[in-house]
Amino acid sequence: MHRLKDISNKDIPLPLYGSEIIDDVFCRFCISDFSAPLVVTFSHMGHKAQKADGLDSYKPWAFDFVKSCGFNSISFSCLGATNWYRSAKLEDELKLLSPLLDRFEVKLGYGGSMGGFGIGAFAKVLKLDRVLLINPISTLNADIAPWETRFSKWRNELDWSHGSFDGTDFESTGYVVYDPLYDLDRKHAFRYKNLTHLKVPGVGHSMPLHLKEMGALKKLFIDFANNQLDLHWFYKKVRNRKLYPRYYKWMLEHCKRTTPSRRKVISRHYNALNGYLGKSSSETDKLFGALRKAAIKLESTDLTLALDLMMQAKKIRTKSPFIDKKIIEYKRKLGQT
Structure with a gap:
């Protein structure tokens, strides 16, 4: 089993496959081709690792999906309790990991909801080129997003004033997908000024599920990863939501x-x-x-x-x-x- 630091070793044969625990976060990775894009993912709140269940076979959100598309994957998820990736140790480790990722020609980020926050929060640290954020939560900082009412438990229990607490503080380009009729998600999305906005009206949160059931998720991701997203195709798919109960x-x-x-x-x-x-x-x-x-x-x-x-x-x-x-x-x- 490999460790993340092995990415810097040019003598180790591919693929590199392994996992490790960074404070209260679990990470699994698979590196098969340094010339292919690297996709970093952070899991949403409903997808977290549990030590009691054993971690040998656990896969964070989108890990297998990214692999199946032919890309390298480094995937993170909360370990045990939901923690919103607010660990100072995690941020320190990602700062050490960042220069090792320079071996990849293209570095991408992909995440939804809390995972979208994770990608945005660490996009600058990891020097991601492009990101695909699906109904992301930009921050739970009460001064920045006082209108966010869904996650008061974690707003009150976690530190939202130090470290990478603002998920919009990055310069990467890319896309943010959201329902403009769902006020809370729309307010978060409006904070991402440097991203192209893709709107799917009338489905609410849980956007990855909706996109998947409309037959749009996989092509959206692959086209994003290959930097050839067809907006005409996307909105044609979105119009078909009228056949979606x-x-x-x-x-x-x-x-x-x-x-x-x-x-x-x-x-x-x-x-x-x-x-x-x-x-x-x-x-x-x-x-x-x-x-x-x-x-x-x-x-x-x-x-x-x-x-x-x-x-x-x-x-x-x-x-x-x-x-x-x-x-x-x-x-x-x-x-x-």
């Missing part, structure tokens, strides 16, 4: 800007979509069959699209062992399981 559900339950007349329209569409996805008529049976047939035909040429079609078929017929089997098969081949 959670869009209507969030708009009805959480959007404060929805007028009564607008709520009626949204409710009508939501009920119609749920009815369409749940009923078993000859029309939906034909659509189900067409999606399944097209996915199977694409298995050998475009597995990502095949998976997307199978996921759409599953929305029409939720209880189909064949569809479930195919989805598991495709995800395994794509490295998503």
Whole structure:
């Protein structure tokens, strides 16, 4: 098992694979090609390591995903209790790690929510070239973000006045993805002046999940990593959220800007979509069959699209062992399981 400091040793054969604990943070890394981009990730609040569960097989958020895309990965997650990566020892260790990463031609950051804070907080220390932040929390410093009300426990218990406490204090370029109708996430996003803003209205927080279910997450990440993101493609995908039930559900339950007349329209569409996805008529049976047939035909040429079609078929017929089997098969081949 290797250590992070081994990155500086040019005589060690690749791949370098290992893990280590830095104070209250767990790190796992895999370095396979120094000419390929390095992607640093920080896990969100719902994905943390537990010593009691054993750490030999634990993978921080996005670690396997980044590897499956052919990139080098250094991934961090909280160890035990949620700590927002506020450890002074962690910051000191990252400062020591930073010059070792100069071997990589391209250094990227990727994280969402609390993980987005982690990337922003240490982007300058790690000298990241570009970042992809998904509904990031920019800081819990009460003077900077007094309107943030969701994380009062950690605002009160942790030090937000020393070290890298502001997740917008960096010069890297890149993208921030958020729902402009969700006021708290929008206020955080507006603090990232040097990033291109990608807006996905009407889905709320948990943006990686929404992007994944809309079939946009993987291509968004890969295109970002390759520095060739197509904004026309992205917003075309975003418009398809009107076929995504959670869009209507969030708009009805959480959007404060929805007028009564607008709520009626949204409710009508939501009920119609749920009815369409749940009923078993000859029309939906034909659509189900067409999606399944097209996915199977694409298995050998475009597995990502095949998976997307199978996921759409599953929305029409939720209880189909064949569809479930195919989805598991495709995800395994794509490295998503």
